[in-house]
Amino acid sequence: MKAVQYREIGKGPEVVEIDTPEPGPGQIRLKVTAAGLCHSDWFLMDLPEEQYAYPLPLTLGHEGVGVVDMLGDGVEGVEIGGSYAIYGPWGCGQCHACSKGAENYCPYAAEMGIAPPGLGAPGAMAEYVIIDDKRHLIPLGDLDPVETVSLTDAGLTPYHAITAAEHKLRPGSTAVVIGVGGLGHVGVQIIRAISGAKVIALDVSDEKLELATEVGAHHTVISDENAADRVRELTGGLGADAVFDFVGMQPTLDLSRAVVAVDGYIHIVGIGGGTLATGFFSTPFGAAVRAPYWGTRSELREVLDLAREGSVGVHVERYSIDDAVEAYAKLHKGTVRGRAVVVPNEA
Structure with missing residues (x-):
């Protein structure tokens, strides 16, 4: 599959061909319908080698939505073919913060090696992405994926x-x-x-x-x-x-x-x-x-509800995955009006 990866310190993003991932037990695979670009991606890619703490190569994309196309063993309550938004700040799932849905403030995630997709784990800037747990999927319903994906972070x-x-x-x-x-x-x-x-x-x-x-x-x-x-x-x-x-x-x-x-x-x-x-x-x-960080699972549902009623929307510039490097260049220059979105599986 095609993916947008950061592969070498200081080199910026690249469009590459990698193996299509398979979901393990408890995991869900999404066919990505849209992935958002963010200045946080460039913050990460601009880090000098001594400060960079993520694996390489890293598939980018911490804003993602997609359609479920494969379930790992033991997954129930997730609809094959259903459209979902990805809740990005993954936590341990067991602590007090995570129990409230505030995984953005999980105190144990880093020490347990748990990282958000695109910011440590393989992200959504690819044709397919693996989600670690069904609690990190929020039903998208009839919302348009391209118009909505940026709300997972920028909203x-x-x-x-x-x-x-x-x-x-x-x-x-x-x-x-x-x-x-x-x-x-x-x-x-x-x-x-x-x-x-x-x-x-x-x-x-x-x-x-x-x-x-x-x-x-x-x-x-x-x-x-x-x-x-x-x-x-x-x-x-x-x-x-x-x-x-x-x-x-x-x-x-x-x-x-x-x-x-x-x-x-x-x-x-x-x-x-x-x-x-x-x-x-x-x-x-x-x-x-x-200095607040990201948001909670319930807040993402509320943001999507605001979008559903027409109170909140995102001005979007749309790109194919082959044009993702160009989109990142515009983002770096500050010339994107609103939010840039890549559509990996666009025909």
Whole structure:
């Protein structure tokens, strides 16, 4: 089968032919109908050799949906031919966090060698993918796979971050979204769907700010040296009740600190490598800084329900698996509008 793999440090992704996997006991094989590209893939591929901790070659793709085509021994309750979304942050399945469906915060996964597909385990950027357990499959129903696949990360991650600050997003409050790319443009929609907050979107790209307006931002601000003053003006000098930084670089974290209100929240969602000190004389009184990770199984169901009712959608650029390297190049350059999606089994 064809797969998109990272095979050599510093070389980027390649389209290769590998053996089609067979499911073992308790496992499920999906024929992949769509796989999403993510900046996290490039974060991984840009790591120097001394920091890279994943197996090579690695089949990419931690956003995936597909149709069940083969079951391993002992699997019940999964429909052959059924369409499913993959819940990515796999955990041990037994601890307190996993028992709540919060496998994204499993404290034992790493030491047990359990890794998400595409971020350690073979991912969905291939014609077929193996799922370790049926609990990691969420029925897709009548949702379109290509339009939906990115919600498994680009929807679930902002949803988890935003709902954790939902009590701050009362009517009359302000939420700032920094970075209106693959995750941020979905984040704007989620805030609008579940709260009465005013949304101010910031980005360095005019095109991405146009997208922010299209998906519901009340105000857009170019992210330059005047951005903090502009946000303060739009909030009557008070600042934002919640700031969601979907970039995570040092300049955006500094901007987050400059625009957050007293007793506000800063949620660092992007993995741009910046750090933010907090405490007296650093952040406003009562301000909380948090770095949420991915989301829970039940939250993925809720995100798909929002998509089903038309409250949340993803702007998608579609590619064949043969064009996946080109798609990754565009992602690296920051020229993807919304989210790039590969369709591995497209005729």
